[in-house]
Amino acid sequence: MELNRKLYACMSAAAARVTIDQVTIGLGYTAxxxxxxxIGIAATCVARDGGCAGQRDATDFEGRPAIDLLGQIMEAAPMGRTMALATVNALNHRYARKLPEDPGNTLLFDHFNIRSGARVAMVGYFPPLVRRLEKQKISLSVVDDARGMGDKKTFYGQLDGWADVLLITATSIINNSTETVLAHAGPDLKTVLLGPSTPMVPEAYGHLPVHMLAGTDVTDVQGALKIVRHGGGTRALKPVSRKIYWLADTDPR
Structure with a gap:
């Protein structure tokens, strides 16, 4: 996948200068x-066959050059890709800390005119966003493999002509589906890649119709690591992080 290659290329120089300090794999997130x-986090991948992630053969990347773990972004093993995506986010931490916040998704909704009458497609079920969309009576179509939701053929057809905005989980990078989904995007569709796993690396998406990145900047390293160890999810991470964003049409580059 081109996105994997671009993420690797964008972060390889930074990865060559540092080593991996710690890898923490929790039930919800990996840090x-x-x-x-x-520090970087990414959603812990669970095998689609229901197998436990702990069945994988473990490789110790701690103390090794970060480039070794970053290279896992090119491999097929989902857990390796999870760790590699967290590595991308760790290597990118200085840039992420400079990005502005959108704590209540106000900018997201306003910038893309998501209000009554709008039509939203969603890859990955985001409960807080779903509740807000339903409350505002916004038409919503969802596909989520883990929850067994949606029909992909129908959903892909909706991305060209029906949907105004596509909200796609960054865990799609881990399962290599990001580019497959975006290949069906119509010319007028506005696309947002979101979630704590999101790599805030704008230059990696130049070949894709991505209009906004909405990710996470961890502000309390030890607090975040404890939450990851204890199996915490997205809600638990809120007190130890900032919800940050990048907009394609406001980037001076």
């Missing part, structure tokens, strides 16, 4: 810290 003080 990676680097020797320069960086």
């Amino acid at each position: 990676v810290t680097t020797s320069d003080g960086g």
Whole structure:
């Protein structure tokens, strides 16, 4: 996948300069810290066959050059890709800390005119967003493999002509479906890649119709690592992080 190659290319120079400090794999999220003080998280992948992630053969990346773990983004093993995506986010921590916040998704809704009458497609079920969309009586179509929701053929057809906005989970990078989904995007569709796993690396998406990145900047390293160890999810991470964003049409580059 081109996105994997671009993420690797964008972060390889940074990865060559640091080592992996700690890899923490929790039930909800995986965290990676680097020797320069960086931390990144990504949603822990669970095998689709229902198998436990703990069945994988473990490789110890701690103390090794970060480039070794970053390279897992090109591999097929989902858990390796999870760790690699967390590594991308750790290597990118200095840039992420400069990005503005959108704590209540106000900018997201306003910028893309998501209000009554709008039509939204969603890859990955986001409960807080779903509740808000339903409350505002916004038409919604969802596909989520883990929850057994949606018909992909119908959903893909809705991305060209029906949907105004596509909200796609960044865990799609882990299962290599991001580019497959976006290949069906119509010319007028506005696309937002979101969730704590989101790599805030704008230059990696130049070949894709991505209009907004909405990710997470961890502000309390030890607090976040404890939450990950205890199996915490997205809600638990809120007190130890900022919800950040990047908009394609406001980037001066």
